[in-house]
Amino acid sequence: MTATNLQSSAQADAETPRTLRLALLQATGVLLVTRAPQAAPRPAPGQPGAASDYVPALPDIFIAVRDSGEVLAFNGHVDLGTGIRTALAQIVAEELDVPLERVRMVLGHTEATPNQGPTIASASIQISALPLRRAAAQARAWLRARAAQRLGVEAGGLEAEDGVFRDPGTQASIGYGALLAGEHLELPLAEDIPTKPVESYRIVGRAAGRVDIPGKVRGALTFVHDVRVPGMLHGRVVRPPYAGRDSGDFVGNSLLEVDRDSVRDVPGLVDVVVQGDFVGLVAEREEYAVQAARRLRVRWKPVPPLPALDDPEPALRANPATRRELLSDGEPPASGAGTVLQRRFVWPYQMHGSIGPSCAVADWHDDGLTVWSGTQNPHVLRIDLARLCGLGEDRIEVVRMEAAGCYGRNCADDVCADAALLSRAVGRPVRVQLSREQEHLWEPKGAAQLMDVSATLGPDGALLGYDFTSRYPSNDAPTLALVLTGAVPNAPRTLEMGDRTAVPPYAYGARRIGCDDTPAIVRASWLRGVSALPNAFAHECVIDELAAEAGADPVDFRLRHLPDVxxxxxxxxxxxxxxxxxxVAGSRGIADAEGRLRGRGVAYARYIHSRFPGFGAAWSAWVVDLAVDAGSGRITIEKVVVGQDTGMMVNPDGVRHQIHGNVVQTLSRVLKEQVRFDADGVASREWGSYPLLTFPEIPPIEVVLMPRQSEPPLGAGESASLPGAPALANALFDALGVRLRRPPFVPETVLAALAAMNS
Structure with a gap:
């Protein structure tokens, strides 16, 4: 696709998704695979997402084959940098036997794509791609049957390539365009359509360059930050002083006074908008809105102090919780039957840390509301905007654009609601850009977590018992304007999401697995790996300790007790x-002549997501080599070997890129990242107070991909993050001779551990 086409395609997707669907439903020279309009399925109790009874007026389109040769494919998920725009296009191109460059993916637009729920849990390729694959196969089957009829041959003997059917015997051929010329054809999506056998694949399973990169390099309209519409104004918000808190009687009820006179002389100021604890300003130019937000004088009530959270354990243990038993099997080992290890692990609050602060444009007009957004949940966002603005969902259009990356919830939805309120107030389109400080303070944090473990080892190295409880304070972090304006209650909310990968993969004789569901203390949602990453951290550190207790090699010990082939x-x-x-052991606390301690660690995990017992995404394993400066406590990661079994890899390069991203982000989280708090709320306001891994600190990364192309594809976006923390912690034990169970492993923590060991 040329640069011009890329730009025009992005422009079309950005500005007219509703028009695009209407045009296709009325066009000639097109074959559509559609589904009757229906309400979205409701999320399981205690799980993220939202649903309503809204049923669109128009059918869902999954595939559109045009007589021009272009194929449009529609999926309700979005690409957050994971490369699913490319992988989904490969799936469609494969099933339709057309070149990849002829497929244009339309993702996430509420008025153009099916409502397939939020883009979470690495489920896009594993689950939401299935209807798209079937729709493409269905279109191809119909085209094949018509081609056979037109050519007077048997359908089974036709060969297809590059959008053309050819009969090998007669050499007669006909293209898709000729089969569709002048007609409008619609097929209802079928459930039982056979798809291509794997051995026939020519596109799926082969490396493909990301289709979104050329447009980004050439400056095509891609990012929501670049959207400009006629008559657009600029907005800024002034947040309450309880940074990053979204529950409690004070939320939405703390504003005392807004001094409008304090900004009266700001040039170009259009309005000051106040509703509950929501305060926003609108101006003709962006710099005027920034100036007004800085100068506006606002008085707030004092807010109750936040419990100390720099060490989250006391506050989490004091938080009310409901115990949910997940699994209980086998006879608990008798007292004195073996060696019992009782361990506790603490995971800190962490940020998504999106490099670009969130941005949105909203246009309140006579026909309803249009929002240009970087959300990962377009259809759920539409429900929130309907509740906030009192509009029917049929009058709200969310145009999904790309934005700064996140693997969970940043402020993308919040800024959309901000823009909607301001646009409604002034009757013109409004662009709202958050500041770095606001993004840091108010994005829903990756929740802190506690894991309590008791493991029993038999004298012969048998795993006799495993008791495990996870405490995970997460909720759905409702869109901020909803709670600030009082549109939804400000009471604490609890989700049941602490159970991801809560069951260890090893063959313990008896298992007691539980989850303490507890409401969020600060605004928290989900971050890459959700609760599975800390749970796997505990499981894999404990199995490493048990191996050491048994005098066994860590890899051999795992393999002895790992039933999954x-x-x-x-x-x-x-x-x-x-x-x-x-x-072979590492330094174990004895530095070499250069004052270096060296160690190697291993860990394995599989991401099990969704409501317990859930289902599995990819398998992953790490081996980490590291060195520690005994004088400074600084850790240097020298090499990571990471493997993943993803089943079928639609785009092996895409899987490899995702694994690299997992490694870099996980190392940063384990070595550096922890949100700081004060009595008011979040205190990490900028990068100086929330450091990330830098480019010079990234080690060589070797990726091992398992050849499983005949197996179903599995989610690849998060799995490789899970073994990272325990592999690093186990390598630290090999280097230091002491176990660390509370990331991040900053130099001060390492020095304290060395001092305690030597005292």
Missing amino acids: RAAALLRAVAEAAGWQRG
């Missing part, structure tokens, strides 16, 4: 690639 094969492959040497 694919997991075992992956672990062996990663150990082999890393050159794992059985029984």
Whole structure:
């Protein structure tokens, strides 16, 4: 696709998704695979997402084949940098036997795409791609049957390539365009359409360059930050003093006074908008809105102090909770039957840390509301905007654009609601851009978490018992304007999301697995790996301790107790690639002549997501090599070997890129990242108070991909993050001779551990 086409396609997607669908439903020379309009399925109790009884007036389109040769494909999920725009296009191109460059994906627009729920849990390729694959296969089957009729041959003998059917015997051929010329054809989406056999694949399973990159490089309209519409004004918001808190009687009820005179002389000021604790300003130019937001004098009531959270354990243990038993099997080991390890692990609050602060444009007009957004939940956002603005969902259009990346919830939805309120107040389109400080303070945090473990080891190295409880304070972090204006209650909310990968993968004789569901203390949602990452951290550190207690090699001990054959094969492959040497120990606290301590650690995990018992995404394993400066406590990661079994890889390069991203982000989280708090709320306001891993600190990363192309594809976006923290912690033990169970492993923590060991 040329640069011009890329730009025009992005412009079309950005400005006219509703028009696009209407045009296709009325066009000639087109074959559509559609589904009757229907309400979205409701999320399971205790799970994220929202649903309503709204049923669109128009049918859902999954595939549109045009007589021009272009194929449009529609999916309700969005691309957050994971590359699903490319992978989904590969799936469609494969099933339709057309070149990849002829497929244009339309993602996430509420007026153009099916409502397939939020883009979460690495489920886009694993789950939401299935209707798209079937729709493409269905279109191809119909085209094949018509081609056979037109050519007077048997359909089974036709060969297809580049949008043309050819009969090998007669050499007669006909293209898709000729089969569709002058007609409007619609097929209802079928459930039982056979798809291509894997052995016939020519596009799926092969590396493909990201289709979104050329437009970004050439400056096509891609990012929501670049949207400009006629008559647009600029807005800024002034947030309350309870930074990052969204529950409690004071939320939405703390504003005392807004001094409008304090900004009366700001040039170009259009309005000061106040509703509950929501305060926003609108001006003709962006710099005027920024100036007004800085100068506006606002008085707030004192707010109750936040419990101390720099060490989250006391506050989390004091928080009310409901115990949910997940699994209880086997006979608990008798008293004195073996060695019992009782351990507790603490995970800190962390940020998404999106590099670009969130932005949105809203246009309140006679026909309703249009919002240009970087949300990962377009259809859920539409429900929130309907509740906020009192409009029917049929009058709200969310045009999904790209934005700064996140693996969970940043402020993308919040800024859309801000823009909607301001646009409604002034009757013109309004663009709202958050500041860096506002993004840091108010984005829903990745929740802190506690894991309590009791594991029993038999004298022969058998795993006799495992008791595990996870406490995870997360909620759905409702769109901020809803709570600030009082549109939704400000009471604490609790989701049941602490159960991801709560069951260890090893064959313990008895297991007692529970989850303490507890409301959020600060505004928290989900971050890459959700509760599975801390849960896997606990599981894999404990199995490493049990191996040490048994005097066994960490890899051999895991393999002895790992019943999953694919997991075992992956672990062996990663150990082999890393050159794992059985029984070789690291420094264990004895520095070399250069004052360096060296260690190596291993970990394995599989991301099990959704409501317990859930279902699995990809398998992953890490081997980490590191060195520690005994004088400063500084950790240097020297190499990471990471493997993943993703089943079928639609785009192996895309999977590899996702694994690299997981490694970089996880190392940053484990080595550096922790949100700081004060009595008012979040205190980490900028990058100086929330450091990230830098480019010079990124180690060599070797990726091992398992050849499983005949297996179903599995979610690849999050799985490789899970083994990172325990592999690093186990490597630190190998280097230091002491176990660390509370990330981040900053130099001060390392020095304190060394001092305690040597005292």
